[in-house]
Amino acid sequence: MTITITAFERSPDGGKGLARDTRVRWALEEAGQLYEVRLVSFRAMKEAAHLALHPFGQIPTCQDGDLALFETGAIVLHIATHHAGLLPDDANARARAIAWMFAALNTVEPPVLELVTSRILEGDKPWAAERLPLVEDRIRDRLKQLSARLGDAEWLDGAFSAGDLMMVSVLVRLKSSGLLAEYPNLAAYLARGEARPAYQRAFEAQLAVNTSKKS
């Protein structure tokens, strides 16, 4: 049965790959799975039919047979568990790869999202300029630690895994911030992730949605 995911009908980033359907598309591409995409408008995301799939009225969702899932962590883990290519066979290595998925979502992504909030949603507040350096320093704390752990390695723990997929997907959000340039091994790690053919296919697919002519 073909997996169906949801994505923005029109992504606020215009197709830069920041919307979270990109990481799900990437996981499906790494796993060699065909998938269908149902595009939803912001209004439809808040209506009952979509809320039945996603209680918080967001994208992406994933329907695989009888199963309906929300949250990218759960969706990518589902894909990685059911298809080869994203998790190691060794039980301990598998558990560590999953730990990196959680680290990406739970430890690194929150301060990164704060930067988005500060710049976009709070940019016009009188205290915005004062707050921004604090937010950036909290990100630097995490990047310094991540950079130290990655060192000269290609990926976070042996071969490329769903942990790397999630971490790269989070770091993508920092591309325009200039912060990654302070950690050359992380900038190179991000570039390695983005160079993967599966990422390229995922990126192009979401870009095509956002650049196609709409009436």
Ligand SMILES: N[C@@H](CCC(=O)N[C@@H](CS)C(=O)NCC(=O)O)C(=O)O
């Ligand atoms: N923690 C969720 C976050 C989902 C999320 O924030 N989705 C965004 C798009 S990337 C969204 O739907 N935003 C619109 C909204 O919240 O109204 C996940 O990882 O799936």
